Amino acid sequence: MRRDGCVVLLLPLLALALGLYIEFADAAVTLPPTKLVWHYYKVHNTCDDAEVYIRHQVKLFWSQDKSITPKLLRLLYSDCFVNGCDASILLDGPNSEKTAPQNSGLGGFVVIDKIKTVLEDRCPGVVSCADILNLATRDAVHLAGAPSYPVFTGRKDGMVSSAASVDLPSPSISWESALAYFESKGLDVLDLGTLLGAHTMGRTHCRYIVDRLYNFNGSGKPDPSMAASFLAEMRKLCPPSSTNGQSDPLIFLNPGSGSSYKFTQSYYSRILSHQAVLEVDQQLLFGNDTVQITEEFATGFEDFRKSFALSMSRMGTIKVLTGKEGEIRHNCRFTNKNNPNKK
DSSP: OBOOTTOOEEOTTTHHHHOOEEOOBTSOOSOOOOOOBTTHHHHTTSOTTHHHHHHHHHHHHHHHOTTHHHHHHHHHHHHHTTTOSSSGGGOOSTTSGGGSGGGTTOOOHHHHHHHHHHHHHHSTTTSOHHHHHHHHHHHHHHHTTSOOOOOOBOOBBOSOOOGGGOOOOOTTOOHHHHHHHHHHTTOOHHHHHHHGGGGGSOEEEGGGTHHHHHOGGGSSSOOTTSOHHHHHHHHHHSOGGGGGTSOOOEEESOTTTGGGOOOOTHHHHHHHTTOOSSHHHHGGGGSHHHHHHHHHHHHOHHHHHHHHHHHHHHHTTTTOBOTTSSBOOSBTTBOTTTOGGGO
16 A cells, blocks of 8 residues: 555545545545445334434443443454444353453443344344444544444344454564454454554553563563553553563553543654553554644544545444344344244
């Protein structure tokens, strides 16, 4: 991908909804082909106000707990990047995706459960859990300061969930490996640089960064890419005992936004200042394309917001189930066959 100064590209599929213009040439500027439909439940006259109900419930939760935005973002990411956006991450079970070590600490399930209960009361057996997760995340992200991007709907829910299928990359993955992972899902370098911007909010455990602080790559020394002042700050928050499980505090992914849980460009500014918490974030400076993306978003907050909207829409189309594929679950935690309340 190459950025060409003043070249401005219209994003055709999203222009009417967002008026999106972005300064990246040769970037992914349209959604992949999809069978999903704009306002699916209105078009099919099955649950006209489904999106209104979802938006209302999300606002109620968000007014009480603004951390639901990063929780839903991570939940959606974990769903879409494993078996596709099929709500398989929501299924309970001893060997389900949600029990995989990579998904430790996932939250937001109670939000989806409540929305599903409301919709089952109003439009039983109509709105999929996969659509609920995508729409709820969109609404929570908008409340946190991102644009309200289009979510095309009509997804069906998957009927298989296995911890063995979870291959999410670690926070210390190299940017080259991260890009290859994104490309395997049909996304590109702009999506990578943009979606990592979700780390503008939320928290992570110290265990994911203690190697950077004390023993980077087995060297016995800290990650040389970290600013000295930031290293000292992080060492105060994450003692070396985090490595053996004695202490594993939660820390903010972006101290620039902290507990406000707001979208800001400070995530990218901190990367340029070598103050990224996660190694994968700091490594955005290791590639020519990702350096350009980081510099652009650090100074152009609107570019970041608009690009995030497009990349979220693109992520939501990964391996979706439609038509006769999958099912509409009555309870997001169980397939209809295994639903204990439907025997």
